Amino acid sequence: MKKSNRYLTALAGLMVLSVALTGLKAQQLPQLGKAPVKQVIAAMTLEEKVNLVVGTGMNIPGMSQGGPGGTVVGQTKTLVDGAAGTTFAIPRLGITPSVVADGPAGVRISPTRDNDNSTYYCTAFPVGTLLASTWNTELVGQVGQAMGNELKEYGIDVLLGPGMNIQRNPLCGRNFEYYSEDPYVTGKMGAAMVNGVESNGVGTSIKHFAANNAETNRNSLNVKVSERALREIYLEGFRIAVQEAQPWTVMSSYNYINGKYASENYDLLTTVLRKDWGFKGYVMTDWFGGKDAVGQMKAGNDLLMPGTPAQSQAILAAVKEGRLDVKIIDQNVERILNLIMQGPRFKQYANTNKPDLKAHAQVTRQSATEGMVLLKNQGALPLASATKKLAVFGNTSYNIIVGGTGSGDVNEAYSVSLVEGLQHSGLSINENLQHMYDAYINAVKEGRPKHQGLMALMMGSTPIAEFGVTENLATSMAEVSDAALITIGRNAGEGRDRSAGEGDFTLTVSEQELLKNVTAAFHAKNKKVVVILNIGGVIETASWKDLPDAILLAWQAGQEGGNSIADILTGKANPSGKLAQTFPVKYEDVPSAATFPGKELPSNEPKDNGPMSFMRGRPAEDTYTDGIYVGYRYYESFGVKPSYEFGFGLSYTTFEYSNLKLSSPKFAGKLTVTVDVKNTGKVAGKEVVELYLTAPAKKLDKPAQELKGFAKTRMLQPGESQTITLVIDARSLASFDPAASAWIAEAGSYTVKVGASSKDIRQTATFTLGKETLVKKESAVLKPAEKINELKASR
Ligand code: BGC
Numbered sequence: 001m002k003k004s005n006r007y008l009t010a011l012a013g014l015m016v017l018s019v020a021l022t023g024l025k026a027q028q029l030p031q032l033g034k035a036p037v038k039q040v041i042a043a044m045t046l047e048e049k050v051n052l053v054v055g056t057g058m059n060i061p062g063m064s065q066g067g068p069g070g071t072v073v074g075q076t077k078t079l080v081d082g083a084a085g086t087t088f089a090i091p092r093l094g095i096t097p098s099v100v101a102d103g104p105a106g107v108r109i110s111p112t113r114d115n116d117n118s119t120y121y122c123t124a125f126p127v128g129t130l131l132a133s134t135w136n137t138e139l140v141g142q143v144g145q146a147m148g149n150e151l152k153e154y155g156i157d158v159l160l161g162p163g164m165n166i167q168r169n170p171l172c173g174r175n176f177e178y179y180s181e182d183p184y185v186t187g188k189m190g191a192a193m194v195n196g197v198e199s200n201g202v203g204t205s206i207k208h209f210a211a212n213n214a215e216t217n218r219n220s221l222n223v224k225v226s227e228r229a230l231r232e233i234y235l236e237g238f239r240i241a242v243q244e245a246q247p248w249t250v251m252s253s254y255n256y257i258n259g260k261y262a263s264e265n266y267d268l269l270t271t272v273l274r275k276d277w278g279f280k281g282y283v284m285t286d287w288f289g290g291k292d293a294v295g296q297m298k299a300g301n302d303l304l305m306p307g308t309p310a311q312s313q314a315i316l317a318a319v320k321e322g323r324l325d326v327k328i329i330d331q332n333v334e335r336i337l338n339l340i341m342q343g344p345r346f347k348q349y350a351n352t353n354k355p356d357l358k359a360h361a362q363v364t365r366q367s368a369t370e371g372m373v374l375l376k377n378q379g380a381l382p383l384a385s386a387t388k389k390l391a392v393f394g395n396t397s398y399n400i401i402v403g404g405t406g407s408g409d410v411n412e413a414y415s416v417s418l419v420e421g422l423q424h425s426g427l428s429i430n431e432n433l434q435h436m437y438d439a440y441i442n443a444v445k446e447g448r449p450k451h452q453g454l455m456a457l458m459m460g461s462t463p464i465a466e467f468g469v470t471e472n473l474a475t476s477m478a479e480v481s482d483a484a485l486i487t488i489g490r491n492a493g494e495g496r497d498r499s500a501g502e503g504d505f506t507l508t509v510s511e512q513e514l515l516k517n518v519t520a521a522f523h524a525k526n527k528k529v530v531v532i533l534n535i536g537g538v539i540e541t542a543s544w545k546d547l548p549d550a551i552l553l554a555w556q557a558g559q560e561g562g563n564s565i566a567d568i569l570t571g572k573a574n575p576s577g578k579l580a581q582t583f584p585v586k587y588e589d590v591p592s593a594a595t596f597p598g599k600e601l602p603s604n605e606p607k608d609n610g611p612m613s614f615m616r617g618r619p620a621e622d623t624y625t626d627g628i629y630v631g632y633r634y635y636e637s638f639g640v641k642p643s644y645e646f647g648f649g650l651s652y653t654t655f656e657y658s659n660l661k662l663s664s665p666k667f668a669g670k671l672t673v674t675v676d677v678k679n680t681g682k683v684a685g686k687e688v689v690e691l692y693l694t695a696p697a698k699k700l701d702k703p704a705q706e707l708k709g710f711a712k713t714r715m716l717q718p719g720e721s722q723t724i725t726l727v728i729d730a731r732s733l734a735s736f737d738p739a740a741s742a743w744i745a746e747a748g749s750y751t752v753k754v755g756a757s758s759k760d761i762r763q764t765a766t767f768t769l770g771k772e773t774l775v776k777k778e779s780a781v782l783k784p785a786e787k788i789n790e791l792k793a794s795r
Contacts, residue, residue, distance in 0.1 A: 031094035033346065037337050040093050041330050049329045050315050051088040052095070052336055053297065055307030058085060058287070076306075080155050081120070082110030084287070084407065085306040087336065095337065096346045100205065100284075100305070104128050104161035104177045105403045105558065106410035107150045120353060121413035122150050123360040123559060124402045127536055128163055128189070130371035130555035132179035132580040133649070135688040136712045137192035143367050144196020146360045151202045153355040157343030158203035158249055162193040163408065164237050165253075167537075167581050168213040168630055169596040171498040171505065176404040176536030176556055180580035181631030181646065183233055184707050187240025194245035201344060203248030206241050208286055209273070210234050210262060212253035214597035215497045217617035219289070221598050222256040225624040226788040230257070231736045231778070232628050239277050248281045248339050252301055254289045258784040263290035263301045267781035270300035276778055282335040288615060294318040302332035357413065361560055368557035368564035369573035370686075374650040375541070375583075380528040380549035382571025382652060383427075383483060391430045391481035392419055393518055395464050396489025396534045398437045403556045404536045406494025412559040418487060418532065421562025425570050430481055440467050463491060465503070466510040474521035483528045484518050485569075486548070490535040491556075495615075497597050498537060500587040506540045519547040532565060542585040542643040553577075571652060576686040576712070578649030578757065582631050582642045589642070591626035591634040591791065598622030627790030632758045633703035637793040647690045647707075647757035653681030653718070657689075657762035660754055667750070667769045671728045673709070675754050675763055679716035687713045689724045690755055693732060696748030699772075700735045701792045705753060708732040728752070734775040741780040745773040 030039040041049070056075040076086045076099065083101035102108035107122040125131075125147060131140050151159050163177035164186050172178075179189045194204045211223045211234040225234065241247060250273065252263040262268060263285045273279045284303040290296050293304055293311040297318075304311050318324035340346050374381070392398075397418045403409055419429050444464045477484065488511060490504065498504045507515070519529045531548040533539070536556045545551060552575070554565050567573040584590050601619040629637060632646035656678045663672035677687050691709035695702050709726035716722060733745035749768050755761035 029092060032337060033094060033341050037334055040095070040337065041333055043093055044090070044333070046316065046319060046326065048090050048093075049326070049333050050312050050319075052090070053303055053315065053329060053332050054088075054293070054312045055085045055303065055305040056088055056097070057308065058306035080109055081113045082108065082411070083156055084108070084160055087303065087340065096340065098157040098340045098343050098345060099155065100158040100160055101151070101156045102160045102407040103410070104163040104408050106147060106412070107154060107156065107159065108407060108410055109154060109156070111411040111413070118353065119413070120154060121357065122154070122410055123147070123357055123364055124410040124412035124415065125364045126368045126371055126558040127176040127403050127408070127556045128179050129167075129176050129536065129580070130368060130557055130577075131193070132185055132189045133371040133373055133555065133577040134367065134712075135185075135578055135580070135710055136370055137188055139367050139370055140189055140192040141196035143363060144193040145199055146363045148197035148200035148202050150355040150360065151197070152200045152344050152349065153352050155345060155351040155353070156202065157340075157345050158205055159197055160205045160207065160251065160407070162190050162204065162206060163208070164190045164206050164241060165208055165210075165212050166234055166237065166630060168626070169590055169592045170538035170581070170584070170587070171500060171596060172213055172537070173215040173492040173497045174404070174406070174408065174494055175538075176492065177408040179237075181582060182580065182707055183236035184240070185580050185710070186237030187244070190237060190241035191244035194241055194247045198245070198248065201342070201347075203281075203339060203343065205249040205251045205284060206238060206247045207251035208253035209238055209250050209283075210253060210268065211257050212255050212262075214622065215495055216597035217600065217620040218495070219254045219615055220617035220619050222259060222621040223624065224258055224621055224784060224786075224788055226627055226790055227738045227783050228736045229624055229627045229790065230782055233630050235272070242273070242277045242279045246280060248342065250279065250281065250283045252283055252285055252289060254286050258782070261290045261292075264292055264295040264299050266299040267779075268299075271779045271781050274300065282332070282339060294324050297324060297328055297332060300332070302335045364558040365560035365563050365567070368561060369567050369575070371555060371577045372557065372564065372568055372575050373553040373577040373579055373648070374568075374575040375551040375553050375644055375648070376545060376548070377550045377650055380483070380530050381552070381569060383569050387427070387482040389428050389430060389481045390422060391433055391477035391484045392422070393433070393469060393484060393514055394487035394489065395437065395441055395466060397485060397487040397532070398434070399441055399464070400561050401489050401491050401534050401536070401556050402559055402561055404493040405491060408493060415559045416562035418485070418562045418565055421564070421566035422569070424563055425566040425572070427566070427570070430477060433477060463489065463503070465508065466514055468510045469514045469517050471517045471521065474517040477518075478521040478525045478527060481527070483530065484522045485530050485532060486514060486518055487532045487534050488539075490537065490539060492536055504539075505587050507544060512544065515544050515547050530569070534561070538581060538583050540586065540643075541583055545643065571683070574652045574683055574685040575649065576651060576688065578647050578688045579644060580646070582635055582646045583644040584635070585641065585643045589640050591629050592624070595622050595625055623788060625788070625790055627788070627792075628703065629791045629793065633706065634791070636704040636758060638791075645757055645759045647688075647755075648760070649688070649757070651681075651685045651687065653679055653683045653685040655685075655687040655756065656680045657754060657756070660752070660763035660765050662752065662765050662767055665767050667733065667767050669730060671767060673726045673728060673752055673754070675724050676721050677713050677716070677724055678721040679718055682718055684715050684717050686715055687756070689713065690757065691726050691728075692753040692755070692758065692761070693728070694751040694753065695733060695735065696746045696750065698748065699746055700737055700744070702735060703793065705758070707758075730773065730775045733769060733773075738783065740774070742777045743775040745769055745775055747772045
């Protein structure tokens with residue numbers, strides 16, 4: 001062999017050896033799921049770790065360059081188009097990406113994909129507010145199960161929901177995504193939803209943690225709140241969900257709490273959430289939330305979403321310069337990896353992209369009827385069997401609002417309007433009136449610009465104003481129809497709060513005219529008028545509720561909404577929903593009306609009117625002077641009469657409560673309450689049973705009563721009874737005493753009130769607690785630097 005040949009042979013040999021060694025090395029590299037997580041982390045480079053704690057970015061339609069943090073590139077599109085984000089894949093260590101998608105009312109992805117003829121529709125389920133109005137945690141769990149199945153079949157690992165912020169003020173634009181003004185209802189609904197979704201082996205992200213109760217300046221609003229109100233009202237629902245359902249993830253909120261961004265707040269995300277409550281999953285930011293990536297890492301905000309290069313650079317530099325201990329990154333990485341491993345994508349689940357949308361349509365149709373609230377009924381509903389021809393008024397009778405706008409919107413395959421629902425039920429509607437509405441709605445739509453830009457995409461298009469229904473039109477319709485339906489619709493969503501004025505909280509002049517003229521004309525002919533509210537949040541009702549014969553609060557009921565409403569109107573379903581929020585007489589009665597949505601602070605920054613301005617906001621603050629007196633806690637304690645109280649809702653039947661019994665007149669750790677509920681009417685129905693507690697208020701100021709338990713009966717036939725059992729634990733007795741950093745139950749007499757609403761109390765009983773009890777000590781954190789002047793009830 002020539003010298004040169006020997007050289008080449010040796011070289012080739014070396015290359016083979018080196019390839020073999022590399023292969024061996026690859027084989028020896030710890031693989032996620034096979035090797036212990038800590039070993040996988042030890043094998044990661046610093047860059048890989050940083051990549052994992054910062055999402056892979058996001059495609060923003062119409063924007064080639066950057067979100068607020070810099071240039072972002074989207075990887076999500078290639079995995080599940082239209083999902084909200086993805087974590088970074090590291091194939092050499094077996095780390096798959098994890099895909100996250102909105103949102104609370106159903107999975108939000110693109111219904112179509114480039115160069116692909118298939119469709120990827122998801123079910124639009126009822127909004128969170130409607131689900132809470134069912135007061136049926138089992139049912140909410142079933143909705144969650146169906147939603148989780150769609151998540152899994154579309155190849156998504158984590159649902160960005162449920163939304164669990166407190167409906168502090170009726171005008172918050174995102175209230176439809178949230179459950180209630182009450183933390184107990186919120187917590188129980190959230191836990192049921194998390195358990196339902198996660199039963200599919202996919203995750204949830206309870207959001208937005210915490211005190212994100214307004215959309216105006218949402219990224220720059222400083223919420224100034226007392227520690228007691230924060231813990232009793234704004235954190236309590238999250239605590240219940242964490243402890244009863246252990247969600248995979250929590251999403252931190254955009255706002256500041258007492259001067260600190262929620263996502264940069266160690267006390268909130270680590271001390272309270274993890275150490276005090278025992279949360280085991282990971283925390284992700286809201287999209288582009290917070291400012292200081294390094295601060296977020298240190299706070300225990302494990303994952304920054306959707307992720308920007310600027311955040312990665314900041315974290316990398318901080319570790320290299322010794323400002324951020326790599327151990328913190330390791331811990332955050334570990335929490336993320338632990339859950340990536342649980343996801344269907346990591347487990348190589350062969351998703352079908354074909355969830356059973358037909359079956360889920362049934363779930364949404366049925367759950368929606370259970371959350372609709374019958375607010376008034378003077379012999380109008382269910383519609384008499386002789387009612388065949390209906391005059392149907394109001395734009396949203398023809399164009400139903402399925403759910404709110406923004407990330408909580410779902411791309412459903414179809415929606416059933418009210419008129420379609422009525423027709424499916426065999427009722428006929430006045431076609432002349434229908435043509436009038438169709439022509440009007442189409443003309444308004446055609447007059448609008450075709451491309452409405454990112455703002456409209458996020459916030460939905462402007463509602464179509466009602467045309468004035470004249471006395472003549474109403475009279476001619478009354479002559480040829482058996483009854484009238486009038487739908488009043490409202491929509492709202494992310495990035496903007498609602499207004500207290502006409503066309504939003506209050507009715508427009510044309511809506512008032514519509515109600516006045518139609519009720520006058522139909523009543524003159526002895527015919528009934530039913531108002532249907534297709535709304536996502538509370539509106540003013542006191543000024544007009546005397547006019548119609550019945551009012552059905554249908555909320556935003558999901559894609560089968562028209563069928564669900566028709567089921568109730570015809571009596572196929574008996575309404576059993578009750579309000580999980582108060583309908584005040586007027587906006588000024590709301591305890592936070594004076595401060596919501598916060599005041600802007602002096603700033604030199606120029607006002608930003610660009611397409612992303614709703615993500616930037618102006619420096620602003622909202623001082624929660626209402627303290628713990630949110631919702632019925634306020635109305636009941638301060639003697640302010642609402643239009644419809646918390647917990648209210650009628651049925652086509654009646655229920656009698658009797659035989660309230662406590663397991664003991666003295667509290668010793670736990671107490672069982674039983675009560676008999678009997679259907680005393682003529683049709684089968686379900687009843688929501690509410691338990692309120694009035695606690696002694698010697699040491700701490702206390703609301704007149706607080707909800708501490710609820711249950712829904714099974715379907716009771718006429719004459720049938722059920723014994724309801726509810727448990728009062730020590731925590732139910734306790735209020736948070738900031739001076740002691742603890743939940744304290746005061747000694748004295750407690751009154752148990754069991755009823756059909758917060759005002760309609762049917763049975764009471766008392767028990768005593770012998771001596772003051774420290775129920776739970778908390779870490780001494782979350783104390784505002786300055787004193788917040790709050791409402792106090794005198795009792
Ligand atoms: C919303 C979140 C949502 C996220 C991803 C944000 O703007 O506040 O609720 O999950 O976007 O779409």
